Amino acid sequence: MTGDTDDRELLRATLDVWHPDCWGIESSEQTGASVVGHGAATDGRFAFERCTIYGDSSEHLAQAVDVAHESTFITAIDDLGDGRRATPDAPAMGRAARDVFIEYEATDGVGAAFVSRGFVLDSHYEVRGGRETWNLLVRTTRDEFGRTLDSIRDDLHADITLDRLAPATQAPPPERPDTHAEALTPRQQEALALARRRGYYSWPREVTARELAGDLGVSKTTFLEHLRRAEATLLGPDERVE
Incomplete structure:
Protein backbone atom coordinates (compact mmCIF):
# COMPACT_ATOMS: atom_id res chain seq x y z
CA MET A 1 0.00 0.00 0.00
CA ALA A 168 -4.94 2.78 16.27
CA THR A 169 -4.13 4.78 19.40
CA GLN A 170 -7.81 5.56 19.93
CA ALA A 171 -9.47 3.10 22.24
CA PRO A 172 -12.31 1.15 20.62
CA PRO A 173 -15.80 1.88 21.98
CA PRO A 174 -16.65 -0.33 24.94
CA GLU A 175 -18.69 -3.34 23.96
CA ARG A 176 -22.03 -3.66 25.65
CA PRO A 177 -22.15 -6.95 27.51
CA ASP A 178 -24.56 -9.28 25.77
CA THR A 179 -24.96 -12.31 27.94
CA HIS A 180 -28.12 -13.27 26.05
CA ALA A 181 -26.27 -13.49 22.70
CA GLU A 182 -23.73 -15.83 24.25
CA ALA A 183 -26.53 -18.30 24.93
CA LEU A 184 -27.49 -18.65 21.26
CA THR A 185 -26.57 -21.88 19.52
CA PRO A 186 -24.67 -21.65 16.21
CA ARG A 187 -27.86 -22.59 14.33
CA GLN A 188 -29.82 -19.84 16.09
CA GLN A 189 -27.05 -17.32 15.34
CA GLU A 190 -27.10 -18.41 11.70
CA ALA A 191 -30.88 -18.05 11.35
CA LEU A 192 -30.89 -14.65 13.02
CA ALA A 193 -27.94 -13.31 10.99
CA LEU A 194 -29.52 -14.45 7.74
CA ALA A 195 -32.89 -12.92 8.64
CA ARG A 196 -31.27 -9.58 9.42
CA ARG A 197 -29.09 -9.59 6.32
CA ARG A 198 -31.90 -10.49 3.91
CA GLY A 199 -34.41 -7.94 5.23
CA TYR A 200 -36.75 -10.25 7.14
CA TYR A 201 -37.14 -7.55 9.80
CA SER A 202 -37.65 -4.72 7.31
CA TRP A 203 -41.08 -3.22 6.74
CA PRO A 204 -42.40 -4.40 4.43
CA ARG A 205 -40.49 -7.65 4.63
CA GLU A 206 -38.06 -8.22 1.78
CA VAL A 207 -37.98 -12.03 2.11
CA THR A 208 -40.22 -14.77 3.48
CA ALA A 209 -39.44 -17.35 6.14
CA ARG A 210 -39.89 -20.07 3.51
CA GLU A 211 -37.22 -18.47 1.28
CA LEU A 212 -34.80 -18.16 4.19
CA ALA A 213 -35.44 -21.77 5.18
CA GLY A 214 -34.62 -22.80 1.62
CA ASP A 215 -31.33 -20.86 1.80
CA LEU A 216 -30.39 -22.83 4.92
CA GLY A 217 -31.63 -26.14 3.52
CA VAL A 218 -34.14 -26.71 6.34
CA SER A 219 -37.91 -26.74 6.60
CA LYS A 220 -39.83 -23.55 7.29
CA THR A 221 -40.89 -24.96 10.67
CA THR A 222 -37.29 -25.70 11.67
CA PHE A 223 -36.09 -22.28 10.53
CA LEU A 224 -38.80 -20.48 12.49
CA GLU A 225 -38.05 -22.55 15.58
CA HIS A 226 -34.38 -21.47 15.46
CA LEU A 227 -35.37 -17.86 14.82
CA ARG A 228 -38.03 -17.65 17.53
CA ARG A 229 -35.77 -19.24 20.13
CA ALA A 230 -33.01 -16.76 19.22
CA GLU A 231 -35.42 -13.84 19.51
CA ALA A 232 -36.74 -15.07 22.85
CA THR A 233 -33.22 -15.46 24.21
CA LEU A 234 -32.13 -12.00 23.07
CA LEU A 235 -35.24 -10.33 24.47
CA GLY A 236 -34.81 -11.99 27.84
CA PRO A 237 -37.56 -13.03 30.26
CA ASP A 238 -38.38 -9.49 31.37
CA GLU A 239 -38.39 -7.85 27.93
CA ARG A 240 -40.67 -10.08 25.88
CA VAL A 241 -43.64 -8.48 24.19
CA GLU A 242 -46.94 -10.20 24.78
Whole structure:
Protein backbone atom coordinates (compact mmCIF):
# COMPACT_ATOMS: atom_id res chain seq x y z
CA MET A 1 0.00 0.00 0.00
CA THR A 2 1.41 3.38 -1.00
CA GLY A 3 0.73 6.94 0.03
CA ASP A 4 2.41 10.21 1.07
CA THR A 5 4.51 9.20 4.08
CA ASP A 6 3.88 12.61 5.68
CA ASP A 7 0.15 11.97 5.74
CA ARG A 8 0.18 8.31 6.75
CA GLU A 9 -1.21 7.21 10.08
CA LEU A 10 -1.63 3.89 11.82
CA LEU A 11 -5.29 2.95 11.48
CA ARG A 12 -7.44 0.24 13.01
CA ALA A 13 -10.31 -0.95 10.80
CA THR A 14 -13.22 -3.30 11.30
CA LEU A 15 -14.67 -4.71 8.08
CA ASP A 16 -17.72 -6.82 7.29
CA VAL A 17 -16.81 -8.98 4.30
CA TRP A 18 -18.48 -11.36 1.88
CA HIS A 19 -16.75 -12.80 -1.18
CA PRO A 20 -17.47 -15.72 -3.50
CA ASP A 21 -15.74 -19.13 -3.38
CA CYS A 22 -14.81 -18.85 0.28
CA TRP A 23 -14.85 -22.17 2.15
CA GLY A 24 -15.43 -20.47 5.52
CA ILE A 25 -18.47 -18.61 4.28
CA GLU A 26 -19.76 -21.71 2.50
CA SER A 27 -19.21 -23.83 5.60
CA SER A 28 -20.96 -21.39 7.94
CA GLU A 29 -23.90 -21.08 5.55
CA GLN A 30 -24.28 -24.81 4.90
CA THR A 31 -23.56 -26.23 8.36
CA GLY A 32 -24.00 -23.39 10.84
CA ALA A 33 -20.43 -23.81 12.09
CA SER A 34 -18.27 -20.79 12.91
CA VAL A 35 -14.69 -20.20 11.81
CA VAL A 36 -11.91 -18.16 13.41
CA GLY A 37 -8.85 -17.31 11.32
CA HIS A 38 -5.51 -16.56 12.92
CA GLY A 39 -3.83 -14.77 10.04
CA ALA A 40 -2.53 -15.44 6.54
CA ALA A 41 0.95 -15.74 5.09
CA THR A 42 1.80 -15.86 1.40
CA ASP A 43 4.78 -16.83 -0.72
CA GLY A 44 3.35 -14.98 -3.70
CA ARG A 45 1.73 -18.00 -5.33
CA PHE A 46 0.01 -19.67 -2.38
CA ALA A 47 -1.47 -18.40 0.87
CA PHE A 48 -1.52 -20.30 4.15
CA GLU A 49 -3.72 -19.98 7.24
CA ARG A 50 -4.46 -21.74 10.52
CA CYS A 51 -8.16 -21.66 11.32
CA THR A 52 -10.28 -22.95 14.17
CA ILE A 53 -13.71 -24.36 13.36
CA TYR A 54 -16.38 -24.26 16.09
CA GLY A 55 -19.55 -26.35 16.21
CA ASP A 56 -22.00 -28.17 18.44
CA SER A 57 -20.31 -31.57 18.24
CA SER A 58 -17.52 -33.55 16.59
CA GLU A 59 -20.02 -34.62 13.92
CA HIS A 60 -20.88 -30.97 13.27
CA LEU A 61 -17.17 -30.18 12.86
CA ALA A 62 -16.76 -33.11 10.47
CA GLN A 63 -19.52 -31.65 8.29
CA ALA A 64 -17.76 -28.27 8.21
CA VAL A 65 -14.42 -29.87 7.31
CA ASP A 66 -16.14 -31.84 4.54
CA VAL A 67 -17.27 -28.55 3.00
CA ALA A 68 -13.65 -27.37 3.06
CA HIS A 69 -12.45 -30.56 1.36
CA GLU A 70 -15.09 -30.13 -1.36
CA SER A 71 -14.26 -26.48 -1.95
CA THR A 72 -12.50 -25.68 -5.22
CA PHE A 73 -10.95 -22.71 -3.43
CA ILE A 74 -8.67 -24.81 -1.19
CA THR A 75 -5.66 -26.65 -2.62
CA ALA A 76 -4.80 -28.48 0.63
CA ILE A 77 -6.20 -28.86 4.14
CA ASP A 78 -4.52 -30.52 7.13
CA ASP A 79 -6.31 -31.49 10.33
CA LEU A 80 -4.43 -30.27 13.42
CA GLY A 81 -6.76 -31.88 15.97
CA ASP A 82 -8.75 -30.34 18.79
CA GLY A 83 -9.04 -26.57 18.55
CA ARG A 84 -7.10 -24.39 20.93
CA ARG A 85 -10.15 -22.22 21.70
CA ALA A 86 -8.01 -19.13 21.35
CA THR A 87 -10.80 -16.54 21.12
CA PRO A 88 -12.43 -14.79 24.09
CA ASP A 89 -15.97 -15.69 23.01
CA ALA A 90 -15.14 -19.28 22.02
CA PRO A 91 -17.74 -20.84 24.36
CA ALA A 92 -20.46 -18.89 22.54
CA MET A 93 -19.30 -20.18 19.17
CA GLY A 94 -19.66 -23.89 19.90
CA ARG A 95 -18.95 -26.64 22.36
CA ALA A 96 -16.45 -28.37 20.05
CA ALA A 97 -13.47 -26.99 18.14
CA ARG A 98 -10.95 -28.24 15.59
CA ASP A 99 -7.84 -26.60 14.13
CA VAL A 100 -7.03 -26.90 10.44
CA PHE A 101 -4.20 -25.61 8.27
CA ILE A 102 -5.30 -24.55 4.79
CA GLU A 103 -3.52 -23.66 1.57
CA TYR A 104 -5.04 -21.81 -1.38
CA GLU A 105 -4.06 -19.80 -4.44
CA ALA A 106 -2.93 -16.39 -3.20
CA THR A 107 -4.98 -14.58 -5.86
CA ASP A 108 -8.21 -16.19 -4.61
CA GLY A 109 -8.37 -15.29 -0.91
CA VAL A 110 -9.28 -12.10 0.89
CA GLY A 111 -6.71 -12.85 3.60
CA ALA A 112 -3.90 -12.88 1.05
CA ALA A 113 -5.37 -9.73 -0.53
CA PHE A 114 -5.12 -7.90 2.79
CA VAL A 115 -1.63 -9.19 3.61
CA SER A 116 -0.20 -8.34 0.19
CA ARG A 117 -1.47 -4.76 0.55
CA GLY A 118 0.13 -4.11 3.93
CA PHE A 119 -2.72 -4.96 6.30
CA VAL A 120 -1.94 -6.78 9.54
CA LEU A 121 -4.55 -8.92 11.26
CA ASP A 122 -5.44 -7.43 14.64
CA SER A 123 -5.96 -10.59 16.76
CA HIS A 124 -8.24 -12.73 14.53
CA TYR A 125 -11.11 -12.72 12.05
CA GLU A 126 -14.43 -14.52 12.44
CA VAL A 127 -16.88 -16.13 10.03
CA ARG A 128 -20.46 -16.53 11.23
CA GLY A 129 -23.73 -16.78 9.34
CA GLY A 130 -22.11 -16.40 5.93
CA ARG A 131 -20.19 -13.18 6.71
CA GLU A 132 -16.64 -12.44 7.78
CA THR A 133 -15.60 -9.85 10.35
CA TRP A 134 -12.01 -8.63 9.98
CA ASN A 135 -10.12 -6.48 12.49
CA LEU A 136 -7.03 -5.00 10.80
CA LEU A 137 -4.15 -2.59 11.32
CA VAL A 138 -2.57 -0.63 8.48
CA ARG A 139 -0.30 2.40 8.11
CA THR A 140 -1.58 4.54 5.24
CA THR A 141 -3.53 7.66 4.36
CA ARG A 142 -7.32 7.74 4.56
CA ASP A 143 -7.66 8.34 0.83
CA GLU A 144 -5.33 5.46 -0.02
CA PHE A 145 -7.20 3.24 2.42
CA GLY A 146 -10.42 3.78 0.48
CA ARG A 147 -8.75 3.15 -2.86
CA THR A 148 -7.20 -0.07 -1.55
CA LEU A 149 -10.56 -1.39 -0.35
CA ASP A 150 -12.00 -0.61 -3.78
CA SER A 151 -9.23 -2.58 -5.47
CA ILE A 152 -9.91 -5.61 -3.26
CA ARG A 153 -13.64 -5.35 -3.99
CA ASP A 154 -12.93 -5.29 -7.71
CA ASP A 155 -10.31 -8.05 -7.72
CA LEU A 156 -12.34 -10.51 -5.63
CA HIS A 157 -15.89 -9.35 -6.50
CA ALA A 158 -16.22 -8.82 -2.76
CA ASP A 159 -18.87 -7.04 -0.72
CA ILE A 160 -16.90 -5.09 1.93
CA THR A 161 -18.55 -2.76 4.43
CA LEU A 162 -16.42 -0.51 6.64
CA ASP A 163 -17.85 -0.75 10.15
CA ARG A 164 -15.19 1.34 11.88
CA LEU A 165 -12.02 3.26 11.00
CA ALA A 166 -10.04 5.12 13.64
CA PRO A 167 -6.46 5.87 14.71
CA ALA A 168 -4.94 2.78 16.27
CA THR A 169 -4.13 4.78 19.40
CA GLN A 170 -7.81 5.56 19.93
CA ALA A 171 -9.47 3.10 22.24
CA PRO A 172 -12.31 1.15 20.62
CA PRO A 173 -15.80 1.88 21.98
CA PRO A 174 -16.65 -0.33 24.94
CA GLU A 175 -18.69 -3.34 23.96
CA ARG A 176 -22.03 -3.66 25.65
CA PRO A 177 -22.15 -6.95 27.51
CA ASP A 178 -24.56 -9.28 25.77
CA THR A 179 -24.96 -12.31 27.94
CA HIS A 180 -28.12 -13.27 26.05
CA ALA A 181 -26.27 -13.49 22.70
CA GLU A 182 -23.73 -15.83 24.25
CA ALA A 183 -26.53 -18.30 24.93
CA LEU A 184 -27.49 -18.65 21.26
CA THR A 185 -26.57 -21.88 19.52
CA PRO A 186 -24.67 -21.65 16.21
CA ARG A 187 -27.86 -22.59 14.33
CA GLN A 188 -29.82 -19.84 16.09
CA GLN A 189 -27.05 -17.32 15.34
CA GLU A 190 -27.10 -18.41 11.70
CA ALA A 191 -30.88 -18.05 11.35
CA LEU A 192 -30.89 -14.65 13.02
CA ALA A 193 -27.94 -13.31 10.99
CA LEU A 194 -29.52 -14.45 7.74
CA ALA A 195 -32.89 -12.92 8.64
CA ARG A 196 -31.27 -9.58 9.42
CA ARG A 197 -29.09 -9.59 6.32
CA ARG A 198 -31.90 -10.49 3.91
CA GLY A 199 -34.41 -7.94 5.23
CA TYR A 200 -36.75 -10.25 7.14
CA TYR A 201 -37.14 -7.55 9.80
CA SER A 202 -37.65 -4.72 7.31
CA TRP A 203 -41.08 -3.22 6.74
CA PRO A 204 -42.40 -4.40 4.43
CA ARG A 205 -40.49 -7.65 4.63
CA GLU A 206 -38.06 -8.22 1.78
CA VAL A 207 -37.98 -12.03 2.11
CA THR A 208 -40.22 -14.77 3.48
CA ALA A 209 -39.44 -17.35 6.14
CA ARG A 210 -39.89 -20.07 3.51
CA GLU A 211 -37.22 -18.47 1.28
CA LEU A 212 -34.80 -18.16 4.19
CA ALA A 213 -35.44 -21.77 5.18
CA GLY A 214 -34.62 -22.80 1.62
CA ASP A 215 -31.33 -20.86 1.80
CA LEU A 216 -30.39 -22.83 4.92
CA GLY A 217 -31.63 -26.14 3.52
CA VAL A 218 -34.14 -26.71 6.34
CA SER A 219 -37.91 -26.74 6.60
CA LYS A 220 -39.83 -23.55 7.29
CA THR A 221 -40.89 -24.96 10.67
CA THR A 222 -37.29 -25.70 11.67
CA PHE A 223 -36.09 -22.28 10.53
CA LEU A 224 -38.80 -20.48 12.49
CA GLU A 225 -38.05 -22.55 15.58
CA HIS A 226 -34.38 -21.47 15.46
CA LEU A 227 -35.37 -17.86 14.82
CA ARG A 228 -38.03 -17.65 17.53
CA ARG A 229 -35.77 -19.24 20.13
CA ALA A 230 -33.01 -16.76 19.22
CA GLU A 231 -35.42 -13.84 19.51
CA ALA A 232 -36.74 -15.07 22.85
CA THR A 233 -33.22 -15.46 24.21
CA LEU A 234 -32.13 -12.00 23.07
CA LEU A 235 -35.24 -10.33 24.47
CA GLY A 236 -34.81 -11.99 27.84
CA PRO A 237 -37.56 -13.03 30.26
CA ASP A 238 -38.38 -9.49 31.37
CA GLU A 239 -38.39 -7.85 27.93
CA ARG A 240 -40.67 -10.08 25.88
CA VAL A 241 -43.64 -8.48 24.19
CA GLU A 242 -46.94 -10.20 24.78
